[in-house]
Amino acid sequence: MIGGDTLYELRCSLQLAEQEREGGFSPHISPYTAATDLGNLLGQAGFNLLTLDTDEIQVNYPGMFDVLEDLKGMGESNCSWNRKPLLHRETMLAAAAIYQEMYGNDDGSVPATFQIFYMIGWKPHESQAKPAKRGSGTVSFSDIGRVHELQSSPTENENP
Numbered sequence: 001m002i003g004g005d006t007l008y009e010l011r012c013s014l015q016l017a018e019q020e021r022e023g024g025f026s027p028h029i030s031p032y033t034a035a036t037d038l039g040n041l042l043g044q045a046g047f048n049l050l051t052l053d054t055d056e057i058q059v060n061y062p063g064m065f066d067v068l069e070d071l072k073g074m075g076e077s078n079c080s081w082n083r084k085p086l087l088h089r090e091t092m093l094a095a096a097a098i099y100q101e102m103y104g105n106d107d108g109s110v111p112a113t114f115q116i117f118y119m120i121g122w123k124p125h126e127s128q129a130k131p132a133k134r135g136s137g138t139v140s141f142s143d144i145g146r147v148h149e150l151q152s153s154p155t156e157n158e159n160p
Contacts, residue, residue, distance in 0.1 A: 003054060003115030004034040009103040010067055010112065017095035018087070026084045030076065038119055047121030055116045060109040064096040067112045 011029045018025035035052055042050050061067045071077065087095075104110050122128075 001117045004032045005115045013099035021091040050121045053118040064099040
C-alpha cells in the first residue's frame with residue numbers, strides 16, 4: 001500500500017508555487033494513508049500482533065513533468081473531490097522550478113519518493129496453538145548459562 005509521505009517533493013513544490021502565484025492552494029496529489037491509521041484500522045478489524053514495515057523507494061526523473069506523465073500512466077491522477085480542476089501554466093512552471101531548486105540532483109534529475117507499507121496481523125482462531133500455562137516449563141531460566149554444557153554432555157541413548 002502507498003504511504004503518506006509518497007511524492008512529498010511534488011506535493012510541496014505544487015503547494016509552494018500555487019501559494020506564491022495564486023494566493024492559496026488545493027490538494028493536487030491524492031491523499032495517502034498514514035502508518036498510524038493503518039494500525040488502527042487493522043486493530044478495529046479484529047487483528048492483533050500487528051506488524052507494519054515501510055520502504056522508501058526513490059526514482060529519479062529528468063524533470064517534474066516526467067513525474068506527472070508517469071503518474072498519469074499509472075492511473076494515479078488526483079482523486080480528491082475538493083480540488084481545483086486546473087492548474088495555471090505559470091503555476092506549473094513555477095512548481096517545476098521549485099522542485100528542481102529544492103530537490104534536484106547534481107545531474108539535473110529530480111527524485112520522486114514512494115513510501116510503501118507492508119502489513120501483517122493475526123486474527124484469533126480456535127485452531128491456533130495456545131500459550132503454555134505459567135510454570136509448566138521443563139527447563140529453568142537459571143540453566144541458560146549452561147546451555148552449551150547441557151548440549152555437549154552425552155545423553156542416555158549415546159555411547160560414551
